[in-house]
Amino acid sequence: MHQPSIRDLASADPEIANLVESEARRQYEKIRLIASENYVSNAVLEASGTVLTNKYSEGYVGKRYYEGQQFIDPIETLAIERAKALFGVEHANVQPYSGSPANLAVYLAFLQPGDTVMGMALPMGGHLTHGWSVSATGKWFRSVKYGVRQDTGRVDLDEVRQVALAERPKVIFCGGTAIPRTIDYPAFAEIAAEVDAVLVADIAHIAGLIAGGAHPSPVGHAPVISTTTHKTLRGPRGAMLMSDAAHAAPLDKAVFPGLQGGPHNHTTAAIAVALREAATAEFSAYAHQIVANAAALATALADRGFDLVSGGTDNHLILVDLTSKGIGGKPAAQALDRAGIELNYNTVPYDTRKPFDPSGLRLGTAAVTTRGMGPEQMAQIAAWMDQAVKAAADGDEAVLAQIAGEVRDLTANYPMPGWV
Numbered sequence: 001m002h003q004p005s006i007r008d009l010a011s012a013d014p015e016i017a018n019l020v021e022s023e024a025r026r027q028y029e030k031i032r033l034i035a036s037e038n039y040v041s042n043a044v045l046e047a048s049g050t051v052l053t054n055k056y057s058e059g060y061v062g063k064r065y066y067e068g069q070q071f072i073d074p075i076e077t078l079a080i081e082r083a084k085a086l087f088g089v090e091h092a093n094v095q096p097y098s099g100s101p102a103n104l105a106v107y108l109a110f111l112q113p114g115d116t117v118m119g120m121a122l123p124m125g126g127h128l129t130h131g132w133s134v135s136a137t138g139k140w141f142r143s144v145k146y147g148v149r150q151d152t153g154r155v156d157l158d159e160v161r162q163v164a165l166a167e168r169p170k171v172i173f174c175g176g177t178a179i180p181r182t183i184d185y186p187a188f189a190e191i192a193a194e195v196d197a198v199l200v201a202d203i204a205h206i207a208g209l210i211a212g213g214a215h216p217s218p219v220g221h222a223p224v225i226s227t228t229t230h231k232t233l234r235g236p237r238g239a240m241l242m243s244d245a246a247h248a249a250p251l252d253k254a255v256f257p258g259l260q261g262g263p264h265n266h267t268t269a270a271i272a273v274a275l276r277e278a279a280t281a282e283f284s285a286y287a288h289q290i291v292a293n294a295a296a297l298a299t300a301l302a303d304r305g306f307d308l309v310s311g312g313t314d315n316h317l318i319l320v321d322l323t324s325k326g327i328g329g330k331p332a333a334q335a336l337d338r339a340g341i342e343l344n345y346n347t348v349p350y351d352t353r354k355p356f357d358p359s360g361l362r363l364g365t366a367a368v369t370t371r372g373m374g375p376e377q378m379a380q381i382a383a384w385m386d387q388a389v390k391a392a393a394d395g396d397e398a399v400l401a402q403i404a405g406e407v408r409d410l411t412a413n414y415p416m417p418g419w420v
């Protein structure tokens with residue numbers, strides 16, 4: 001059953017309550033490998049579901065446009081102070097509704113429409129909001145791209161420098177959504193300094209690893225840091241913008257009143273709770289275990305003949321190129337879902353197939369690590385994936401159903417926050 005209890009919801013709206021219960025069960029019974037997902041703690045769930053959702057508080061602490069902020073102000077202050085202490089930054093804004101609006105605020109703060117922005121191309125592992133053509137950031141700004149080398153699968157910093165020198169971007173984004181390797185912040189900072197660009201480290205995927213000391217920090221290299229709070233950081237859906245003192249005022253103005261109205265105070269409280277959790281020794285151990293699990297899963301997959309982009313992983317994320325397995329990413333992901341293993345199909349760099357039917361799979365270990373799984377379970381997952389991908393290629397549904405049963409037996413041994 002869902003925890004905290006949804007008893008009142010069940011009597012007021014059984015249709016929605018039943019769907020929530022079904023989703024909770026689905027999360028409990030599956031091996032969840034979507035690299036951007038996690039399980040938040042019961043404390044974070046409770047904070048998200050409070051009466052704080054009733055309150056309007058446009059503005060910032062001490063400078064609100066509505067009365068009655070006696071308890072909201074200290075909540076937002078706690079979230080800000082915890083973010084500053086955890087990441088070691090001079091300034092934090094915890095109001096962005098999510099990662100995409102946070103990045104849009106960066107554009108509003110430092111660019112005029114038509115100005116040049118540089119980011120990693122989406123099919124190479126970047127994010128839509130780093131200037132990709134279908135995003136507002138690619139339509140309203142002039143965007144230039146960098147990628148990874150075809151032979152190494154890694155960012156080519158010579159290319160980054162060349163493009164930057166030729167195109168003179170005002171803002172450079174580093175980071176992305178499908179990057180299995182460590183980001184070299186000092187190298188990006190050097191390039192940004194050469195062209196006088198603002199370097200923005202988008203740490204949405206790896207914020208929890210950075211907080212736990214399992215990935216180098218961009219602090220001291222990138223003056224502006226954008227992050228979601230719900231991926232490896234294991235908080236509620238939300239985002240933060242962090243910066244040095246010099247970049248604080250334009251960022252705050254861009255978030256409010258530039259882009260948003262009232263902050264979501266129930267989310268702010270839940271972010272504060274997640275940041276408190278992330279400052280513990282347990283969380284640091286968790287962050288390191290995520291990376292150890294990803295390494296174990298990558299090794300086990302490679303041993304079974306899966307081609308991994310860049311040959312492996314340094315962080316929580318693995319990108320598999322299925323070309324040699326004779327099946328596309330989409331049918332493989334769908335078959336794996338039927339086998340109880342949830343992940344997403346993804347383009348791989350230099351993909352020869354279409355974005356809606358690409359060659360790759362993206363997977364991450366943040367959620368299974370929260371459940372308490374370790375390297376032994378990673379080897380088992382790789383074995384099931386191998387079996388399921390073969391069964392999918394052969395159209396053998398019975399094998400997929402059998403794996404789904406074995407997966408349910410395994411996950412029953414690992415408690416899930418949000419479920420009793």
Ligand SMILES: *Cc1c(COP(=O)(O)O)cnc(C)c1O
Nearest residue numbers: 098099100127176177202204205
């Ligand atoms: C997830 C992500 C975002 C966007 O976050 P949303 O909350 O989905 O809007 C932005 N940048 C990167 C690198 C991400 O991984």
